[in-house]
Amino acid sequence: MELEKLIELDKKHFIHPTSSIQQQQANGPKAIIKKGEGIYLTDKNDNVYIDAMSSLWNVNVGHGREELVEAAAEQMKKLAFSSTFSTFSNEPAILLAEKISSIAPKGLNAVFFTSGGSESNDTAIKLARHYWRIQDKPEKRKIIGLNRAYHGVAAASTSATGIPEFWSMAGKMMVDIYHADNPYGNGTVKAIQSLRSVIESEGPETVAAFIAEPIQGAGGVLIPPKDYFQEVRNLCDDYGILFIADEVITGFGRTGKWFGIENYGVTPDVISFAKGVSSGYIQLGGVIVSDQIHDVLKDKSSGTLFHGYTYSGHPTAAAVGLKNIEILEEEELVENSRAMGEVMLEGFNKLKEDLDIVGDVRAIGLLGAVELVEDPALNKRFSRDLQVAPKVIEALHQRGVICRAVTYEDTDIICFSPPLIINKKQIETMTEKLHDAIKEVRNGLSATLK
Template identity: 80%
Template structure:
């Protein structure tokens, strides 16, 4: 164990991590294996993976069927390029399958290696779409504050969390951000969107991109009518709508895709994560028939965009088997049912403890906000590091989840595997209650409660 920690410090630069903390304390956990909703570290400690690792292990850990699908495909054809119109059966069959389960009218798929690439691709495709129609001025992208779309150049620029811009400076121009509906309500959020459109000029806007539920922003679930109003605004101004389903796709919200909760059809839909449940890197963009027809009609010469692993045959074979498992085991329906139970559990915790503000869930995607005063929604001082303390208390109880502290919030996020059953939900709720209760008691003297 000690040797692994030292090797980790010496050689492994961790993504989205504190280099200083890594060097001082070593790796938080060195994971050894996973089974179902649980992971086990090299010391034998077992944890509920209440985040599906990174919102993505939808079918749970340790699925031998997926390993077998990968091995079978590798033995036959591990890799083959799809450049220059080369193709192969796994990519063709996966594109067909995804089209069959996507919202109606979205039938053509461009494959990538992950979510950041998917959103970069969507942005490049919409700009190309307008350019080949002699409207190159339509290149601006509107996104939402607190939205997260990835860490590639365009996806970082679309992300509405400033810390991601500060790391290396602004990556690209022509990106603008409107207010999130979670904080402002539908009317104010739509007014903010219109304000950005009119300030920039509708004739210069290529697309609006948004997550059906803002994940890294704190699991922000929009009002029920928000996306219908967004669709109306986009149609009014002739702006394309991109749904970033990297987190919400493939059953996470209790529907196959998140936008289905609000009955809205986007023009493009980006995906990753749950398409393969993280067993292999894979993502993509599904485009509407209207967009694909324009691309076929007006594109001249080579489409100069693509990744080495676009349509990777092994990844495609694993994804096909993964989707088969999701459908065969009814995991979309299970996510909805267990999500309802998760939300009930959050509600019980809120009734018992007086530092709980909003609780929310849609499918197996949920959050608990910690506040000093639930009546006024007064936030804790950042100096108290309340959410970090709760995360540590959960860790000590064998639960891995994630905190969001955007602009002083203390939000604990949850996205467990879609295979979760009722007894496991109850176990998670019991541990969450114990962790928050522990920190509540520590705060008694500080807050004079």
Template identity: 75%
Template sequence: MKHLRLMELDKKHFIHPTSSIQQQQENGPKVIMEQGDGIYLTDKNGNEFMDAMSSLWNVNIGHGRKELAEAAKQQMEKLAFSSAFSTFSHEPAIRLAEKIASIAPADLNAVFFTSGGSESNESAIKLVRHYWKIRGKPERRKIIGLKRAYHGVAAASTSATGIPEFWQMAGHMTTDFTHADTPYKNGTEKGIRSLRHTIETEGAEKIAAVMAEPIQGAGGVLIPPEDYLRKVRALCDEYGILIIADEVITGFGRTGKMFGLENWDFTPDLITFAKGVTSGYIPLGGVVVSDHIHNVLKEKSKGTLFHGFTYSGHPVAAAVALKNIELIEQENLVENARKMGEEMLAGFNKMKEGLEVVGDVRAVGLLGAVELMQDPDLNKHFSPDLQVGPNVIEALYERGVICRPVRYDGTDIICFAPPLIISRDQVNVLVEKLYDTVQKIQNHLDV
């Protein structure tokens, strides 16, 4: 009875993010979760699910960690909130900024805090435009993103996103954004050629920054060619353009490195982060800037920096993040992500060998994807009417596995990002359930 009451209250009062309002009103919420433990979630009816997406790519250390609850409790009892405006400060934010600087690559040593990924990317865009303005080049405003990139749903971050569906809801919210081709399946040379063409067409003297994810997450877990990011760096250096690396998904161990860009020996000018910094236990994000940018800000800024959020540097969020990073390091979860990611990819490769509808498979650490096609050898897609991707997701859900579908250019992509604490046995269960599910759907389609 209580569950039915909650269903009705949900339909009446809760507008869900990135959801079908019509479907919610017809059916109510798909599931009402009750609790989490490790890599598992349990709903109100007692059904257990393997959270193979870390919810939204973010529960890196797993569900139900009492250490983070205790860190929050202790900080709330001591200092629940204090503003960081007007140079007010407090110890948790100072310590967290120092810690992030210590683990970030190269000379990225100063941190601006936000409440999440969209705010982080929004802030990075404003900071690079401010950087050029105080350097006497206010015409450098344009941001180049990549097609299939996802950077958030605030005004500028929506415009930086390269997935058209996110523009269609309310249109482009801000100006001076454009997109180059993703290198995925295009290759490094075509990707760099598209980026160079975009720079020269828009005018290098008007470009503030290139913005890219080390791995394009919501676009379908798109992994760049080995040399692509280094060539992006060289190209941007050639034209004097800054680089923003969006590490919102890839940061804090997800790819088997503390930051995803470390897989390619690539150093940007700014890093944006969120999600895994607190493993989703409390909202927090931020921007890490290079010493060069920080020095320019210190030397040339006049008066107040008119940008900040009420919860920038929230003391409780900072305390939780510090404990979260401590656990990632103490439990060697970055290395576990690397090892278990290799196990997961090996399982995906066996699927590719054994199932006709499995095309490209890929993973870096515990961030991976499996592509499904009518005939991968002939690059033949399924008809959208068949709903193959959603059918796989629904069948996995019925088998107690939560993951995420993406459909792009006719290809159905199943995405995976399990918590970094996942074990070898649990990876094997995940792959076995996936194999069995895809095989049954393949047989049903009579491929």
């Protein structure tokens, strides 16, 4: 269909997620993507972009993988869909649950499937509350998350999210969810003191679980101190609280490990996942629970577990997930994520040396960020009305790079999570374009900064 007609239809009929409706109506869609191949996306005008965000942190094996198309088609020919309610099952779901258990941290061996990350985190929260209820502790239902966390946009996951902008639309829709300070600037000691304070003020006998991302993604790729999660684990053990690791972004090789929490030598009680499990080729997510939790569910549950989604254990989605993990293993993409992440961080550090508005830079595997500040030495932030990070994003778009800005609170952060198949030359091209984009914006700010 002609581009102008598509733009007209988009404006008339398509309400975009996490987008400005006014901007869409004024300008139409930013780009209409028609093709993906490797790390690249092509739009209807034949502009080619480096997909420096893996679209939404999720296209881990890259675009256009015929193996995943074939896996879906082969499964659809046999059994496209069959419900797994009432103990019905199917072979791909069984095999994927087994496979995920084999790569998960030791002791986590049972999987509940969902269609995506928001559903996964809602499921993790509900299972945590159910776990305590069936042990005659219904009062243990409170959930503690972190400020700047992002856990999704369903009822519980929105409430657990620690970014106030996500509450303004419809409010916190689930009660008994609280937030502690994160460690990404506060340090481990202050962050643990904050968490302990919330636990003790609410009463540990009322707290079901603590939930956190190993690295806060949408909050700005915020990487915690190395000892933070060990202290979290100790605190949860001391108070009898479950620890949920939200691995929706960090799972399946993104950080150079199968799961991000492995970077900290800690085993959670529950892992929520999505995104990289299917590299975005089909909707798939889930929750992995510890053997101890599974044993309690088996021993104490009576009657029906009244939780499940139409597509839980979807056979086609599971078949794609299995093939996706096979690709990650055969092409050693988890290791490539680690190695190329080091290259990416090296490039970011060169930006910091060369450009006077580049502040903190960071990366763990192929998950990284560059902060822009008016004065790096003083960590002086730009005025909000300057919108520096969005300007850099636009300059990158013009240079053929798609990535993401985070401007919560007083930050100007550029986030990166390219596909795990990316190579050294492609990373160098990406960082060169980033250098030029930041330099262009910096030059445009010269009069303001004087």
